[in-house]
Amino acid sequence: xxxxxxxxxxxxxxxxxxxxxxxxxxxxxxxxxxxxxxxxxxxxxxxxxxxxxxxxxxxxxxxxxxxxxxxxxxxxxxxxxxxxxxxxxxxxxxxxxxxxxxxxxxxxxxxxxxxxxxxxxxxxxxxxxxxxxxxxxxxxxxxxxxxxxxxxxxxxxxxxxxxxxxxxxxxxxxxxxxxxxxxxxxxxxxxxxxxxxxxxxxxxxxxxxxxxxxxxxxxxxxxxxxxxxxxxxxxxxxxxxxxxxxxxxxxxxxxxxxxxxxxxxxxxxxxxxxxxxxxxxxxxxxxxxxxxxxxxxxxxxxxxxxxxxxxxxxxxxxxxxxxx
Amino acid sequence: xxxxxxxxxxxxxxxxxxxxxxxxxxxxxxxxxxxxxxxxxxxxxxxxxxxxxxxxxxxxxxxxxxxxxxxxxxxxxxxxxxxxxxxxxxxxxxxxxxxxxxxxxxxxxxxxxxxxxxxxxxxxxxxxxxxxxxxxxxxxxxxxxxxxxxxxxxxxxxxxxxxxxxxxxxxxxxxxxxxxxxxxxxxxxxxxxxxxxxxxxxxxxxxxxxxxxxxxxxxxxxxxxxxxxxxxxxxxxxxxxxxxxxxxxxxxxxxxxxxxxxxxxxxxxxxxxxxxxxxxx
Numbered sequence: 001x002x003x004x005x006x007x008x009x010x011x012x013x014x015x016x017x018x019x020x021x022x023x024x025x026x027x028x029x030x031x032x033x034x035x036x037x038x039x040x041x042x043x044x045x046x047x048x049x050x051x052x053x054x055x056x057x058x059x060x061x062x063x064x065x066x067x068x069x070x071x072x073x074x075x076x077x078x079x080x081x082x083x084x085x086x087x088x089x090x091x092x093x094x095x096x097x098x099x100x101x102x103x104x105x106x107x108x109x110x111x112x113x114x115x116x117x118x119x120x121x122x123x124x125x126x127x128x129x130x131x132x133x134x135x136x137x138x139x140x141x142x143x144x145x146x147x148x149x150x151x152x153x154x155x156x157x158x159x160x161x162x163x164x165x166x167x168x169x170x171x172x173x174x175x176x177x178x179x180x181x182x183x184x185x186x187x188x189x190x191x192x193x194x195x196x197x198x199x200x201x202x203x204x205x206x207x208x209x210x211x212x213x214x215x216x217x218x219x220x221x222x223x224x225x226x227x228x229x230x231x232x233x234x235x236x237x238x239x240x241x242x243x244x245x246x247x248x249x250x251x252x253x254x255x256x257x258x259x260x261x262x263x264x265x266x267x268x269x270x271x272x273x274x275x276x277x278x279x280x281x282x283x284x285x286x287x288x289x290x291x292x293x294x295x296x297x298x299x300x301x302x303x304x305x306x307x308x309x310x311x312x313x314x315x316x317x318x319x320x321x322x323x324x
Numbered sequence: 325x326x327x328x329x330x331x332x333x334x335x336x337x338x339x340x341x342x343x344x345x346x347x348x349x350x351x352x353x354x355x356x357x358x359x360x361x362x363x364x365x366x367x368x369x370x371x372x373x374x375x376x377x378x379x380x381x382x383x384x385x386x387x388x389x390x391x392x393x394x395x396x397x398x399x400x401x402x403x404x405x406x407x408x409x410x411x412x413x414x415x416x417x418x419x420x421x422x423x424x425x426x427x428x429x430x431x432x433x434x435x436x437x438x439x440x441x442x443x444x445x446x447x448x449x450x451x452x453x454x455x456x457x458x459x460x461x462x463x464x465x466x467x468x469x470x471x472x473x474x475x476x477x478x479x480x481x482x483x484x485x486x487x488x489x490x491x492x493x494x495x496x497x498x499x500x501x502x503x504x505x506x507x508x509x510x511x512x513x514x515x516x517x518x519x520x521x522x523x524x525x526x527x528x529x530x531x532x533x534x535x536x537x538x539x540x541x542x543x544x545x546x547x548x549x550x551x552x553x554x555x556x557x558x559x560x561x562x563x564x565x566x567x568x569x570x571x572x573x574x575x576x577x578x579x580x581x582x583x584x585x586x587x588x589x590x591x592x593x594x595x596x597x598x599x600x601x602x603x604x605x
Contacts, residue, residue, distance in 0.1 A: 039508045040427035047416030047479050048435065054454065054476025055442045061453035123344050128337065130344075136591070137348040140355065143583050145537035147555040148576040151562050152358050155569055163357060163374050170373065198351070259447040262539050266559060280448055287452045288544065300449045311444055 059304075066297035078294075085298035094274050095299065098282040102303075104189055105278065106257030109196040113253055114246065116197070117204025122238070124205070125212045135209075139202035146199075146262040153195040154267055157181040164191075182268050185275035192263045192276075200256070204249050211245035212238070247318040254310050258303060279303045362386070362573040385574035389561075395575050397550060398557040403582065405467050405553060406535040409474035413531045414524065417479055421486030422512050426498065442480030448540040455544055465547045473545075474535045482527040489523035490516055525593035532586050536579075554579040 066085050068078040089095045120138055124131055141149060156163040159180040168174045181191045215237065223233045261280040264270060270277035270285065277285075279299060287296030356376060363381040389395045423429070424436065454473060463469030493516060501511050517524070539555040546552055552560070558579060562572045 036427055037429045040423040040429035040432075043419040043423035043427075043508070043512070044435070047420040047475075047483065050416065050472065050476050051439075051442060051479045053457070054473045055445075055450065055480070056438055058450040058453035058457060059441065059445065061456065062450060065453060065456070120344075120347060123340055123347070126340075128341060128344065130341075134344045134348050136587075138351050139587075141351060143533055143587050144355075144580060145539070145555050145558075145576075145583075147537070147539050147559050148579060149354075151558070151572055151576065152354055155361070155573075156354060156357070166374055198354070201351070255444060259449070261448055265540075266562075284448070284451070284540075287455075293452050293456070297452050300452060304445050304449055307444060 062297045062300060065293055066301050068294050070293040070297070072291050072293060081294065085295045086302070088295060089298055089302060094277055094282060095279075097274065098277040098279045101185075101189060101276060102258050102260060102278045102280075105193055105196065105260045106254060108190075108193040109200065109257050110250060110253045112197045113200040113204050114249060116201045117249070118208050118242070118246075120201060120205040121208035121212055122234075124209060135206075138205055141199045142202040142206075144199075147266065149195060149199055150263050150266045153191065153198075153263075154182075157191045159183065182276075183272065188268050188276045192260070192267060195263055196257070196260065200253065204253070207245060207249055208242060211242045215241040243318070247314060250318075251311050251314050254314070255307055258307055358573045359577065361569055362577055364570050366570075385568075385570040386578070389571055389575040389578065393557075393561060393571070393575060394549075395554075395557065395578055398552050398554050399578060401467070401551060402536060402554040402579070405470045405474070406532055406582075409471045409478070409535045410528060410531045412471070413475045413478045413482055414528050416475065417482035417527060418486050418517060418520065418524065419512070420479075420483045421490050422516050424483065424487045425490035425493075426495075426516075439480045439483060443484060451540060451544060454541070458545060464545060465551060466545075467551065469545050470538075470542060470553070473541055474531075474538065477538075477541075478531045478534050482531060485527055485530075486520060486523050489520050493519050522593035525590040529586060529590040533583065536583060 067081060067083070069081050069084075071078045124135055128134075157165075159165070159178055159182065161178065162181075164181070165175075165178045169176070169178065179187060181187045219241075220233060220237055223237050228236060259280065260278050261284070264276055264278050264281045265284070268276045270281045280303070283296045283299040283303070286292045286299065357374065360376050360378055362385055363383070364375075364378045365380055365382050365384065424432070458464055458469045458473070461469075463472065497515055497519075498511060501515055506514070537555055538553075539559065542553050543556045543559070546556065554575075558572065558575050561575055565571055
């Protein structure tokens, strides 16, 4: 991002220099720069105002709400609780279980999506027959709505004679009777993670593919001429080339992993008995079932804090410009 | 020696092709099963082994979903909300991206950090305050409420991607137009927008997808049955007809059609737009 600043200064300098009239050029530069500010603001105004209203203001508001026992009815004063909602969360076993479930989902889905996405991208990087078709087929789950694929996996993982049970029982003979996938915690979490991985591979594939295509082919050839086999080439050329991209993908996937919501909401509603609750379903339940907006906001804010810390750590240790 | 190499290359290509076939098959199999189920008459019974080709294929599920299930209505609700919010998002985001890419202004850094916050804290984390705001603005149970918040939710990602792309447009072209007396708006519409076409295609696809598929906000905001969008209609439909999988999947596949169309139109520019905008870091 350091590059950006330079280009801006270049742009400003070339936009307003007239070397033969020093005094008037100073005035006109000042006027021009004021004009530039105004022009920039005009271009920003429509989008930024909607963005401030619908995203930034809610962030601030959410912090405020989390400190109150928020009353939904108009006219009823909301008692101030300080950190009450936060300490309640830290002593709430369901909150911790939800945190572990969200964390499990994230830890299982992120590496799988990165590895399988990179694999697909490498397979598709060189010209091959049917390349565009393969790309579209692998990308298809990404563009399909979460609701549709969730219902589809609910069907595939169905407890009485669903497709996956048929594979496990009748084809592979790994189990003797149908697995009730959504009847207990870990099978349900595994089914949801399987859905998350399947849906996300195409996304990381496309981003990796874009990065791989900007790798200089001469570099690969040079390595090949130097006698590096495919595996050496992979670690010496490909991996360094996609490092920045991997950081970007990993950051986005960690955020996405903690945002797991629709699958749980539609597959198990957090059940049985709160066993598969994740942070966002628990937050949603607190807010829109029990109308406890304050507690819900505290959970949301804790989640946001976790996401911010994890993004910050990844940014720090694998900073995109640290290696080039 | 050379012959051996050629043979090896051909073997590599063949195994790559086979690997890709298997990979794609695993990815597509669930869809094939969904399509085949949508053409089946009786789907409340699971067959073992599963039938991939329906015995008596029928269009009955599609007809029933479209008419009795009111999916024609939900389809046009979704189309309206998604089109309007996509157009506004892309226009607003490209204007903001132009300002970020080509201007120095007071508060730029702060605004940029706010934009990044919008990227990092997305989704339904903010749904509680957003609901309260929508209530204050009397936007509960309205398309306007969906559209306004969809613009805000997609704005930061689109601006971010477009900014990256517009920064790479050489300033010489811009200067040349300036010498000719073109104002900022003319340069934006005649130079930056046409040259950013790949990135615009990418963000159009992203915004369209995000709004078309959005579930949590819609199910929280919309109460009236006749204002439902497709994702909530499909989810509620499943709740009512839990065992009529053929019907549910027919409705789901109807919802998939516009997505596939938009994807096929934009995908040519898609990778190019991504590699220049997002990934450069």
